[in-house]
């Protein structure tokens with residue numbers, strides 16, 4: 001997909017701003033705290049249906065205002081669409097091509113993005129929790145249904161945990177406890193089965209694409225591989241009978257789960273081991289190797305998205321390039337050839353470096369169009385021509401919705 005225009009009204013630190021983006025590389029620069037990440041966040045929200053910065057869409061409303069709007073025109077395949085999100089007096093509303101959508105499902109099938117932030121460079125180095133979050137986020141990006149699937153599992157798990165604590169508190173004997181837990185165990189294993197199935201299919205593909213990319217980016221022929229370690233089963237070949245396997249595990253853990261008031265086994269506690277040349281990278285790889293592996297894992301999603309949707313997602317790189325050495329910068333930019341990207345940085349001179357670097361590494365004849373945007377206090381500098389600067393569509397929608405509320 002490609003975002004062509006974007007209009008922000010009373011969004012974060014933007015009062016009213018319009019952007020005409022390149023279908024290629026968009027370099028967004030400006031001092032800290034000016035609104036670069038906010039701008040990327042607005043694109044993320046349109047593509048994913050939620051914000052990576054905040055769980056509450058109300059946080060997107062400019063301080064002191066009571067409503068906001070993000071409106072865009074984007075292209076999927078050869079079809080153009082208009083998309084608008086408004087939050088007015090606490091109510092959010094999605095509109096696709098002028099029609100109100102009851103949820104994000106239809107939009108999620110048309111729009112998609114990958115966001116890469118400095119924190120993501122730590123995916124390999126950090127603890128297991130970070131990699132589980134990575135799987136959940138990226139799998140949700142590829143398959144928006146997964147987000148709901150995982151939520152269901154988490155909801156049942158927290159209810160089961162509450163019951164475990166209750167059983168401990170009331171000192172309920174094991175047999176009775178077992179009967180009380182049985183319906184929750186059924187629900188938990190049903191929900192987990194869906195999570196495991198989605199993850200298995202996803203990791204098989206991620207393994208393949210991340211390996212290809214890592215070989216290319218490292219330039220040394222290093223082999224990246226992924227290993228999913230579950231505390232429920234020993235391998236994905238157990239998937240056909242996973243519910244029973246998980247039920248047996250819950251039975252095995254009954255006493256200790258009650259003691260702790262916590263469900264120990266499940267997809268919430270699994271680990272993704274990233275290996276380089278067969279050795280766990282977290283413990284044994286250099287920081288440089290770990291970072292290259294992290295970039296490979298992240299950017300592999302361009303290929304995965306392409307495989308699923310027949311075109312590339314929008315790629316958002318927030319303050320990433322300045323974190324990398326020149327070689328890695330070049331390699332990363334080369335992956336973005338033919339992809340619409342939004343790249344932020346603070347230094348105007350570095351914005352030029354990115355532009356030149358992009359022009360150099362993009363395949364000849366790819367015609368990668370490069371545009372630069374300077375952001376200052378939630379405004380585009382210099383201000384665009386009047387025609388672009390009148391986000392009338394969002395504005396009138398906000399007025400209209402206010403009246404109809």
Ligand SMILES: Nc1ncnc2c1ncn2[C@@H]1O[C@H](COP(=O)(O)OP(=O)(O)O)[C@@H](O)[C@H]1O
Pocket residue numbers: 011012013014030031032033034035036037038039059060061062063
């Ligand atoms: N809801 C909001 N209303 C007004 N300003 C906001 C809102 N949310 C964040 N901001 C402001 O946005 C600024 C941060 O913007 P950000 O995009 O993170 O900057 P950067 O250019 O460094 O990426 C901060 O000054 C913050 O106060």
Ligand SMILES: [Mg+2]
Pocket residue numbers: 033036037038318319
């Ligand atoms: Mg920022």
